[in-house]
Amino acid sequence: QVQFVESGGGLVQPGGSLRLSCAVSGIIFSIYGVGWYRQAPGKQRELVATITSGGTTQYADTVKGRFTVSRDNDERTAYLQMNGLKSEDTAVYSCNTQPLHASWGQGTQVTVSS
DSSP states (O other): OOOEEEOOOOOEEOOOOOOEEEEEEEEEEEEEEOOOOOOOOOOOEEEEEEEEEEEEEEEETTTTTTTTEEEETTTTTEEEOOOOOOOOOOOOEEEEEEEEOOOOOOEEEEEEEE
């Protein structure tokens, strides 16, 4: 059974940085793409970044140039480096494979506030 464990969130001031981690188990991690998603209170979940099994990345326009997605297949972990954080980045961040698995992890809360 696939499991996703996200970590690295926290409270950060505007302009600050955080690095999120997504540890994946229960699947052959290296053959899957990975997506990072976020959901703010009262809003739909949105896809912010993806990385294919081959390492090709894509970003939502709202985070392009500020966020960087990467992966370490040996560690079965994906990362999301977030720089230049803004208040509108406040959300619970989760990861999943591409295509999606039915199960989700608990996510990690990111709060950007002064």
